[in-house]
Amino acid sequence: xxxxxxxxxxxxxxxxxxxxxxxxxxxxxxxxxxxxxxxxxxxxxxxxxxxxxxxxxxxxxxxxxxxxxxxxxxxxxxxxxxxxxxxxxxxxxxxxxxxxxxxxxxxxxxxxxxxxxxxxxxxxxxxxxxxxxxxxxxxxxxxxxxxxxxxxxxxxxxxxxxxxxxxxxxxxxxxxxxxxxxxxxxxxxxxxxxxxxxxxxxxxxxxxxxxxxxxxxxxxxxxxxxxxxxxxxxxxxxxxxxxxxxxxxxxxxxxxxxxxxxxxxxxxxxxxxxxxxxxxxxxxxxxxxxxxxxxxxxxxxxxxxxxxxxxxxxxxxxxxxxxxxxxxxxxxxxxxxxxxxxxxxxxxxxxxxxxxxxxxxxxxxxxxxxxxxxxxxxxxxxxxxxxxxxxxxxxxxxxxxxxxxxxxx
Numbered sequence: 429x430x431x432x433x434x435x436x437x438x439x440x441x442x443x444x445x446x447x448x449x450x451x452x453x454x455x456x457x458x459x460x461x462x463x464x465x466x467x468x469x470x471x472x473x474x475x476x477x478x479x480x481x482x483x484x485x486x487x488x489x490x491x492x493x494x495x496x497x498x499x500x501x502x503x504x505x506x507x508x509x510x511x512x513x514x515x516x517x518x519x520x521x522x523x524x525x526x527x528x529x530x531x532x533x534x535x536x537x538x539x540x541x542x543x544x545x546x547x548x549x550x551x552x553x554x555x556x557x558x559x560x561x562x563x564x565x566x567x568x569x570x571x572x573x574x575x576x577x578x579x580x581x582x583x584x585x586x587x588x589x590x591x592x593x594x595x596x597x598x599x600x601x602x603x604x605x606x607x608x609x610x611x612x613x614x615x616x617x618x619x620x621x622x623x624x625x626x627x628x629x630x631x632x633x634x635x636x637x638x639x640x641x642x643x644x645x646x647x648x649x650x651x652x653x654x655x656x657x658x659x660x661x662x663x664x665x666x667x668x669x670x671x672x673x674x675x676x677x678x679x680x681x682x683x684x685x686x687x688x689x690x691x692x693x694x695x696x697x698x699x700x701x702x703x704x705x706x707x708x709x710x711x712x713x714x715x716x717x718x719x720x721x722x723x724x725x726x727x728x729x730x731x732x733x734x735x736x737x738x739x740x741x742x743x744x745x746x747x748x749x750x751x752x753x754x755x756x757x758x759x760x761x762x763x764x765x766x767x768x769x770x771x772x773x774x775x776x777x778x779x780x781x782x783x784x785x786x787x788x789x790x791x792x793x794x795x796x797x798x799x800x801x802x803x804x805x806x807x808x809x810x811x812x813x814x815x816x817x818x819x820x821x822x823x824x825x826x827x828x829x830x831x832x833x834x835x836x837x
Contacts, residue, residue, distance in 0.1 A: 444578030444594030453577035455584035458565025461513025466584035468565035484665030490517035537570035604677035627667035634673035651698035712822035729817030735763030737821035747823035751795035
């Protein structure tokens with residue numbers, strides 16, 4: 429069943445990454461680190477696809493990321509292989525050889541060129557992959573590729589995630605139905621810069637490579653780059669977008685109504701997945717949505733929103749249901765955003781808790797009720813300009829410490 433969405437012409441459909449025409453996916457239980465559960469996924473397009481990607485800016489970059497960058501220099505890919513449990517980061521030349529072997533094994537199983545395979549890994553840093561198990565998993569998954577395999581693939585790439593994250597939308601470009609699907613994983617070590625965690629997006633749209641890259645970058649800046657769970661940026665972060673052209677729409681070559689429609693669909697996918705990552709932050713009980721309004725510029729708005737969403741003290745206060753607005757103002761103060769402290773208003777939900785940079789009497793019980801909601805909305809009015817930015821985070825709980833104190837066990 430599809431669901432009409434509030435954006436005109438956009439329809440939510442089932443299927444995730446395999447909703448677009450010409451894409452298949454599968455998962456296998458390779459037991460790379462996790463017993464008795466899928467931990468390896470394949471995504472494949474029936475034809476080579478135009479590819480765009482963004483990557484982590486962490487100077488320590490994992491082997492699969494290095495190999496994928498090499499393979500994507502021609503702006504084309506046909507398959508993706510992803511493993512969960514071991515990140516294959518900080519593993520030296522052997523790690524690079526293993527990442528290249530993953531691409532080769534996938535290409536061999538699918539009878540495509542190795543350079544058309546993107547490789548991604550997530551999990552513990554500093555450990556080598558058990559390549560015999562990886563090879564077995566790749567061969568198994570390759571025999572199970574299916575247009576119905578999106579959900580299994582989304583499940584297989586999880587680590588500390590508590591649920592799979594997938595979504596798909598349908599729209600029309602010059603009268604042609606076009607579908608965009610996506611899946612992501614991310615729960616901890618989430619504080620992206622240029623990319624986030626692992627995200628994979630597919631579409632059957634026909635679009636020029638440069639236009640696709642620009643659309644992805646713009647969408648990431650409005651979504652994944654405005655999510656923070658714990659302030660740590662991963663070594664393996666990547667978001668990949670594949671467009672195989674199977675919709676047979678007039679090829680999108682630049683600005684205009686067709687690109688605007690495609691961008692709206694892509695933005696829905698990335699924002700949805702970004703919010704799901706924040707909502708599923710390790711140990712989280714609340715999604716925090718920080719809305720900075722009337723900022724002097726988008727850059728100032730982003731600085732302010734991300735600082736507040738990422739503040740451990742703000743996150744702890746939300747967990748404790750404590751309307752401690754002073755922590756919000758303090759985070760704003762060190763954000764680097766341009767604003768006048770004496771002009772700032774702060775709201776928890778609809779409750780005004782600070783006006784013109786100073787406290788005022790407010791209903792503590794009403795504010796506590798806001799903090800009890802599954803999504804806690806914090807609005808900060810800078811009264812300094814026309815820009816508005818929203819960022820997402822989650823509360824900081826006891827369980828976050830428990831999960832990360834024993835991550836390798």
